[in-house]
Amino acid sequence: xAAERTIDLRVRRQDGPDASPYWQRFRIPWAPQxxxxxxxxxxxxxxxxxxxxxxxxxxxxxxxxxxxCGSCAMLVNGTPRMACMAxxxxxxxxxxxxxxxxxxxxxxxxxxxxxxxxxLKRIKGWIPIDGTYDLGxxxxxxxxxxxxxxxxxxxxxxxxxxxxxxxxxxxxxxxGAAAISQALLFNLHPTGEMHKEERLDVLMGPGGIADCGxxxxxxxxxxxxxxxxxxxxxxxxxxTLKWIKDIFRR
Amino acid sequence: MPSPRTIVVGGGLAGLMTxxxxxxxGLPVDLFSIVPVKxxxxxxxxxxxxxxxxxxxxxxxPWRHFDDTIYGGDxxxxxxxxxxxxxxxxxIIFLLDRMGVTFNRTDEGLLDFRRFGxxxxxxxxxxxxxxxxxxxxxLDEQVRRHEAAGLVTKHxxxxxxxxxxxxxxxxxxxxxxxxxxxxxxxxxxAAVLLATGGPGIVFGKSTNSLxxxxxxxxxxxQQGVHYANGEFIQVHPxxxxxxxxxxxxxxxxxxxxxxxxxPHDGRPWYFLEEWYPAYGNLVPRDIATRAIFKVxxxxxxxxxxEPMVYLxxxxxxxxxxxxxxxxxxxxxxxxxxxxxxxxxxxxxPGMHYSxxxxxxxxxxxxxxxxxxxxxxxxxxxxxxxRLGANSLLSCLYSGKVAGPAMVAYARGQTAAPANGxxxxxxxxxxxxxxxxxxxxxxxxxxxxxREMGEWMTANVTVxxxxxxxRETDDKLLELKDRFGRIGLSDRGRWANQEVAFVRQLWNMLxxxxxxxxxxxxxxxxxxxxxxPEFPNRDDARWLRTTKARWTSDGPLFxxxxxxxxxxxxxxxxxxxxxxxxxxx
Numbered sequence: 027x028a029a030e031r032t033i034d035l036r037v038r039r040q041d042g043p044d045a046s047p048y049w050q051r052f053r054i055p056w057a058p059q060x061x062x063x064x065x066x067x068x069x070x071x072x073x074x075x076x077x078x079x080x081x082x083x084x085x086x087x088x089x090x091x092x093x094x095c096g097s098c099a100m101l102v103n104g105t106p107r108m109a110c111m112a113x114x115x116x117x118x119x120x121x122x123x124x125x126x127x128x129x130x131x132x133x134x135x136x137x138x139x140x141x142x143x144x145x146l147k148r149i150k151g152w153i154p155i156d157g158t159y160d161l162g163x164x165x166x167x168x169x170x171x172x173x174x175x176x177x178x179x180x181x182x183x184x185x186x187x188x189x190x191x192x193x194x195x196x197x198x199x200x201x202g203a204a205a206i207s208q209a210l211l212f213n214l215h216p217t218g219e220m221h222k223e224e225r226l227d228v229l230m231g232p233g234g235i236a237d238c239g240x241x242x243x244x245x246x247x248x249x250x251x252x253x254x255x256x257x258x259x260x261x262x263x264x265x266t267l268k269w270i271k272d273i274f275r276r
Numbered sequence: 277m278p279s280p281r282t283i284v285v286g287g288g289l290a291g292l293m294t295x296x297x298x299x300x301x302g303l304p305v306d307l308f309s310i311v312p313v314k315x316x317x318x319x320x321x322x323x324x325x326x327x328x329x330x331x332x333x334x335x336x337x338p339w340r341h342f343d344d345t346i347y348g349g350d351x352x353x354x355x356x357x358x359x360x361x362x363x364x365x366x367x368i369i370f371l372l373d374r375m376g377v378t379f380n381r382t383d384e385g386l387l388d389f390r391r392f393g394x395x396x397x398x399x400x401x402x403x404x405x406x407x408x409x410x411x412x413x414x415l416d417e418q419v420r421r422h423e424a425a426g427l428v429t430k431h432x433x434x435x436x437x438x439x440x441x442x443x444x445x446x447x448x449x450x451x452x453x454x455x456x457x458x459x460x461x462x463x464x465x466a467a468v469l470l471a472t473g474g475p476g477i478v479f480g481k482s483t484n485s486l487x488x489x490x491x492x493x494x495x496x497x498q499q500g501v502h503y504a505n506g507e508f509i510q511v512h513p514x515x516x517x518x519x520x521x522x523x524x525x526x527x528x529x530x531x532x533x534x535x536x537x538x539p540h541d542g543r544p545w546y547f548l549e550e551w552y553p554a555y556g557n558l559v560p561r562d563i564a565t566r567a568i569f570k571v572x573x574x575x576x577x578x579x580x581x582e583p584m585v586y587l588x589x590x591x592x593x594x595x596x597x598x599x600x601x602x603x604x605x606x607x608x609x610x611x612x613x614x615x616x617x618x619x620x621x622x623x624x625p626g627m628h629y630s631x632x633x634x635x636x637x638x639x640x641x642x643x644x645x646x647x648x649x650x651x652x653x654x655x656x657x658x659x660x661x662r663l664g665a666n667s668l669l670s671c672l673y674s675g676k677v678a679g680p681a682m683v684a685y686a687r688g689q690t691a692a693p694a695n696g697x698x699x700x701x702x703x704x705x706x707x708x709x710x711x712x713x714x715x716x717x718x719x720x721x722x723x724x725x726r727e728m729g730e731w732m733t734a735n736v737t738v739x740x741x742x743x744x745x746r747e748t749d750d751k752l753l754e755l756k757d758r759f760g761r762i763g764l765s766d767r768g769r770w771a772n773q774e775v776a777f778v779r780q781l782w783n784m785l786x787x788x789x790x791x792x793x794x795x796x797x798x799x800x801x802x803x804x805x806x807x808p809e810f811p812n813r814d815d816a817r818w819l820r821t822t823k824a825r826w827t828s829d830g831p832l833f834x835x836x837x838x839x840x841x842x843x844x845x846x847x848x849x850x851x852x853x854x855x856x857x858x859x860x
Contacts, residue, residue, distance in 0.1 A: 037781075041768065041770070042770050042771075043346045046825055048559050049712060057519055058519075059518055059611075060519055061518075061520065064518070064519045064520035067520055070722045070774075071720055071726065072720065072723075073765045078763060081765065082765050082766035082768060082774070083766060083773075083774060085313075085771055085772075085773045088486055088596045089311055089313075089315055089317070089485040089486050089487050090317065090319065090320050090485045090606050091486065091518075091520055091521045091523070091525050092320065092521075092524070092611075093318050093610070094320060094409050094603075095311070095315040095316075095317075095319050095320075095407060095511050095605065096314070096315055097311065097315050109799070110520075110704070111611065112612050113611075113613075132456060133456075133771040134769055136420075136771060139312075140312075140661070141312070143312060143420075146417075146418055146420060146679075147423070147424050150421075150424075151420065152417035152420060153374070153375055153376040153414075153417070153419055154375075154421070155371075155374050155375055156296060157300060158300060158676070159297060159716065160367045161370070161371075161374065162369075162370055163370045163373055163374075163387075164370065164373030164376075164856050166381075166384070166385030167381055167385050168381065169380075169381045169382070169383065169385070172378055172380060172381045172565040173599065174380070175378045176378040176380075176403060176404055176410075176429070177414070179378045179410055179413060180406065180409070180411075180603070182409075183314055183315075184314075190633075212376070214461045215376045217374070217376070217794055218376060267347055268582075274376060
């Protein structure tokens with residue numbers, strides 16, 4: 027009799043921010059189209075390790091399951107990616123799951139990515155509208171520019187680009203490609219452009235654009251194919267121009 | 277006198293819009309969300325947002341939009357607020373445009389509009405096929421601006437537990453659970469908004485996100501808030517079946533020319549185009565879903581004998597598709613492993629949206645003074661069936677109304693809430709938490725939830741039979757009984773997801789009964805609610821809004837008349853173009 031087909035997973039666990047990590051193995055029955063999140067959902071329904079021990083089900087973050095909410099980024103067989111789109115049949119087994127390493131671990135596969143949202147605050151990532159009352163249509167935008175902006179606007183703040191960046195560390199350091207690409211997004215908008223110097227000021231400061239080491243790992247790993255190195259190049263150009271302009275202003 | 281505080285629960289589009297409107301009026305807002313608000317379920321909306329700007333010169337108008345919406349909803353929505361929403365549509369699109377939403381553009385640099393279901397006009401503005409994501413981001417950015425200015429305080433990673441209601445029945449705040457430290461706290465507030473979205477997880481697998489349990493609405497319902505039209509559940513015709521969820525394939529795919537077909541006598545049979553020549557592939561969702569059920573289950577023509585039909589875009593220009601539908605096709609390709617521009621997609625209907633929700637008045641206040649509701653969690657705009665691309669509009673419009681209404685209400689509250697009510701409610705929720713922590717038995721909460729979802733999907737979605745509805749309610753009672761025999765795998769006091777889920781599961785079971793028994797009670801067919809035993813719409817008896825009130829013996833139902841003062845109800849059919857009622 028052929029052995030029943032299964033999916034084997036090794037999960038790195040950690041009970042809390044200061045606890046020591048440990049590993050557990052799980053085995054679930056194979057089914058077509060399983061992805062890493064659906065496998066974790068299956069474990070939750072029967073949280074028993076391969077050694078037969080009943081354990082607290084591993085915890086992780088996930089929500090939309092279609093790669094648009096940005097929640098479920100983790101290391102899958104060592105690569106940072108969205109777990110919901112990691113199809114088990116295309117992965118070597120046992121499938122090894124670990125939390126992202128560049129962010130503080132909350133518990134098991136959950137990490138704290140609040141620094142990414144703080145970075146969006148720092149770069150003033152918004153269009154400063156006067157109010158929500160009726161002020162007529164917005165500015166016209168050429169279709170080509172819209173296409174470029176749309177590509178940048180698809181960033182799901184998952185953290186994969188920070189995870190693979192040699193310049194990003196758990197404690198501060200480089201602001202990372204995601205926030206820089208967002209600064210470009212707002213600088214490309216006709217209203218946002220009016221305030222682009224405020225954003226460039228931030229990116230010319232500590233942890234800003236100068237800290238990029240040009241490793242180009244970010245663009246390779248981005249699940250939404252955002253042109254991150256192009257964005258860094260463009261912001262680099264804009265900061266250089268501003269730097270020259272600032273000299274003459276003194 | 278210091279400014280009164282306000283609370284918004286839920287950081288999707290409705291919650292964010294309300295937050296912006298309150299902050300703009302100068303009042304501080306405490307914004308609660310289970311997830312970072314940028315990850316809210318609104319990001320899953322794909323195809324676009326409706327507004328009748330008539331930029332394609334088709335003679336479109338807000339009145340036509342209103343008529344399409346009322347007709348599409350089979351006349352169950354109260355008409356005055358729907359008209360106001362449609363009139364506000366163009367202004368809302370312009371506001372989003374000014375916020376920097378990366379809407380697709382025409383060659384002139386203007387906003388582009390496409391077609392959607394249930395209308396013959398190009399009325400839907402869109403940002404690729406990820407419009408919800410782009411809208412959430414634009415509003416999230418505006419909220420971040422108010423946050424940086426100190427007016428908005430975000431409580432991300434907190435889950436709503438209950439309302440704090442005083443002796444006179446007024447809402448004075450909420451209790452919430454910190455999902456990391458697992459501590460319950462009370463938050464006083466002069467006005468509270470629930471903008472907590474729909475209940476997809478009640479059906480197990482749906483197009484919804486894992487956070488869409490409907491738990492917050494169900495908790496409010498158990499504290500006396502009325503739940504209206506719960507039986508009206510939208511099943512989207514085109515989703516990708518999966519082991520964990522049913523991934524949505526946007527209606528915009530058909531708006532841009534995609535066609536539904538099955539092989540029949542060796543040739544493609546475009547069944548919607550044959551049955552509904554006027555609207556073709558763009559009939560409303562309830563109609564398309566029932567057609568697919570007929571093709572698959574009655575005629576036995578599912579692709580390869582399976583419950584699936586083709587959604588075909590392989591005849592369309594791939595460059596156009598990339599620009600207008602890229603995000604959706606990419607999900608299909610990544611998940612299924614086939615390129616939809618070359619091979620027709622295989623799809624099947626999936627539970628998608630709740631037209632019903634918390635009962636609100638035209639200012640979005642519930643029957644509990646001081647408690648407001650907006651977005652999918654309210655019941656106001658979609659009647660018996662929602663038209664595609666109207667959900668983003670109703671989220672934003674309801675937030676636009678609720679914000680100022682909350683400000684006015686909060687400013688009118690002068691008396692301080694009675695002593696002890698916050699401590700009392702906190703204690704009550706801590707006791708619930710402690711009881712869950714003590715649960716010890718053979719049942720697994722997630723497995724119980726799966727059973728609930730399977731029963732609800734099988735019996736309370738597309739085709740409803742009274743015998744099956746009765747059996748489903750019996751099953752729900754059985755599950756409530758087994759709930760007491762759940763055994764926790766996790767008794768930790770840090771980031772314990774299982775405890776939070778067990779609490780949600782109870783609330784889901786309560787809500788599932790409202791949906792099931794509401795469907796049982798309504799002996800007619802209207803919009804998404806279809807009973808073969810009662811195949812016709814019965815306006816004489818059932819042109820009424822269902823209202824459910826919680827009792828310890830189960831939901832107590834009543835109904836109230838629908839305001840049809842603007843358009844007289846007429847028969848609904850999509851094989852011919854509808855005659856728009858007079859109007860303006």
